[in-house]
Amino acid sequence: MEAEDVLQDAFIKIFDKIKTYRGEGSFEGWIRKIVVFTALKSNDKRVRKFEPGSLENVQEQGFDAKAISMLETANLLSILQELPEGYRAVFNLYAIEGYSHKEIGKMLDISDVTSRTQYSRAKQYLIKLLAKYGIQRV
């Protein structure tokens, strides 16, 4: 329901602002941006924790990529939902939507270093979650 609320708000915005679309860039990209911004704005209402820090403490851990790819998208989605708010936002924007850390920093009003740190921690957290669902580390 929460996603639908965001979708509703985003589409109302799209219809309201469609006159402002000047045909520059892809239409899909324009819509995507509005949806993402609306989702972020709705997330703003909740507490999103960002822990600024260096990358030194973050160590990349291995995982069984094959096992992950065998999971259904719906399962992955539910695993993603278990991520803390701040981690999930950065992970979605970077890994799924394909924004750069610099862009994410601007969107979330954090530094790009914080974005990187959050992303790395999000991945570690995700791997732990995957382990919980039986996907072993390599």
Add this chain to the structure above:
Amino acid sequence: MKNEIENIFKQKFYSFEATPSAGLFDTIVAKRAKKKRAIRLWGAAALLITVSTVGIWSYSTKTPEQLTVGTTIDTQQNRNTPTRADKSQGNINGIQETLAKTNQQNYGEEGIKEEVATTKDKRLAKLEAKTPGRQKPTNQKIRTNVNPKNAWADLFVKIDRANPNMDLDKGALYLGNKKQTIDKSTGLHILKGSKTSIPKTPILANTTEDQYSNPTLTKTISTHTKKATEEKSEITAEKGEDIKVSVPLPTGRLVALNKWRLQTSGGIGYASRAISETNKDYINLRNSTESVVVSYQFEANTIYQCSPKWNIQTGLQYTIRNELFEYSKPLYVTEEREVQRTQIIVHPILGEIERSYVETVTDTTSQEVEYTSSQNKFERVSIPIVMERKLYVRQNLSLVAKVGINAGVYSKRVGLLLAINNETQEYTRLPTRKSGINSAMIGLGVLYSITPRVSLLAYPQANLQLNSSTTSNAGFNQNDWGLYSHFGLRIGL
């Protein structure tokens, strides 16, 4: 390897599609319409607030004039020569004392010497100023930051309180040489002064008490005399004779009104609708099936008098547009019958050949007519936002004009119509708007003041719906219009 997790998630979610719930798009459309309506309503409210603020601001922040007030009323102490009128000066002095007291309260110790508060005082003062041996009035220029017009209006009230027999119709207020007109229907608002010289004292040689409605006061101050000192006086008295100057005594009372009025009105009207549709046959069919029946409109408004001429009104308007729907649909009956026919064929060799055959013919006849009728009723509640201006005022009559908009808040349609497929359809099935049907309004009316507080009004007004009462799904636009006669009452608070 490091980017593998990104790649997996990207691939997985690239083609991921989630189907939203079925009613989502309808909700989006409804929410958007609601948002638009809210914007319109807020816009109307903002416009009203802006207009009222500007109106109030412009009325209340008029630059205080540099008031030049001539001392034109003598007090009893100033007189050296007693006259017969002095005996009866008590009442006038009472008023003057009140004026002086009020003046002192309003303007401090020095005060402003009283301006002539009523015509009679002015006349008396002029007359006395001409009398030799008396102290001539001095002109004092006093600057004040108090809006003098309002202050003088206040003094008028004080005069009225001092003497309950004052009559606004008989009094006049002069600021400098500008006559300030009192708006009789709205009370004490002072219209912009016109450059009118102070009128000469009318002379009535033989004034009798019967001419006045207040015999007690007439007895005491109805005449003011002096000796004619010139060979040819302006007045008809001979030299040495007493000149009688009558002072028309006021009757009635001043009524102090604030800026708020309440108004209620209603009446019958002629109302119809305009259909926009490219299919002319459909329009003709609708016009031939729907006819106008008497309609009604009622209004209850609160009025804020921004200035003597302008006011803003808002409240509730209830309109019932009635219509008669009558449709006669012919019912056709078809009958089949067999007809024996003969055909002659000319053959080049065989010659003429006659051929007989049976043909089935279908006859269509109109046997009866299906008649459908309905009393259509369109009810609408809206909030009018109106500006009204007084165009012309004469005694108790005022000609007024208004223009405004009506923001629709509720509408209900009951009855039948011919739909775009020429089938009879109930209005309730037609996609129509419940609210947000805005209309423009214009009116020209007459106000008659029974008392300073109560006025009767006759106010024909026209309404034209600005947006269609049907949604785009209906396939046509329908805009109502109407001409309504309004009769009612306006009460000053």
